[in-house]
Amino acid sequence: MRKFRYILILLGILFGSSLSPKQNPKAEIPSSYRVTKGDSWFGIARKFKISxxxxxxxNGxxxxxxxxxxxVLRIPKGNEKLAVSQESILKEKPAFPLTQKEKVLKKYSELTYDPHKGIQFQRGNSSLVRASLPGKVVHVDYMDGYENFVILEHQNGLYSVYGNLERIQVTEGQQVNSKDRLGILSKDKGLYFQMNRQKQNLNPERILEVGI
Structure with missing residues (x-):
């Protein structure tokens, strides 16, 4: 199920509500949570609507x-629930995911007759693919049309996707910093790069230019 969710992120499909049972609005928030494989601070916090x-x-x-x-993590309830602080807002401008700026061959598009949920870079001299922001590697896989790809989870429900890799040099669960090596590009394709905020597709080209 978790694997399927991340594949849906890559495809730009709205996910979440149809993949989980309806929650009882009257159900109380539990006071603790047991960490499972693949969990992250950001994922757990989003689940309980806290920062x-x-x-x-x-939890110290x-x-x-x-x-x-x-x-086991303690989950804040009632008065313990604090509003998201200014410190939790992502202020860092994303780094370019390649060591050199390459031309964008196919731009982000929300047109119903020609949607494109990410951007496709030209295959130039840049072969090293880097993390655009610090985060956690949540999915590594292969898919026809995207070849080997990596999905990173960042603060505040942000995800970034890096496709058309020949070799992947990170593993699931690994924490990475901005500009850390993720892998090497395919020899005949440019980088596919996508960014999402939870269910919403973002324009990666604009974010790289002006930040989030």
Whole structure:
């Protein structure tokens, strides 16, 4: 199921509501949560509608620290629920995902007759693919049309997708910093790059120019 969700992100399909059972609006928020494989601070915080910083702080941790499978986290309730602080807003401008700026061959498009949920770069001299923002590797896979691809999860429900890789040099669960190596491009294709904020597709070209 988790794998399928990340594939849907790549395809730009709205996901989430149809993949999980309806929640009882009267159900109380649990006071604790047991970490499972693939969880992240940002994913857990989004599930309980709190900021990752608040969740980490309540548990005496920071979001830069790794989570461990089966550890139990305390979930803030009532007055413990703090509003998202200004510090949790992503201020860092995303880095260019290639070592050199390459021409965009196919632009982002929301046109119903020709949708394109990411951008396709020209295959130039840049072969090294880098993380555009710090985050966690949540999915590594192969798909026809995108070849090998990597999905990173960032703060505030942001995801970035890097496709058309010949070799992937990260593993699922790995934490990466901005400009860290993700892999090497295919010899005959340029980088496919996509950004999402939860269910919403974003224009990667604009974000690279002006930030989020």
């Amino acid at each position: 990752p910083e608040t969740l980490a702080k309540l 941790r920071t979001t830069s620290e790794n989570l461990y499978e089966r550890e």
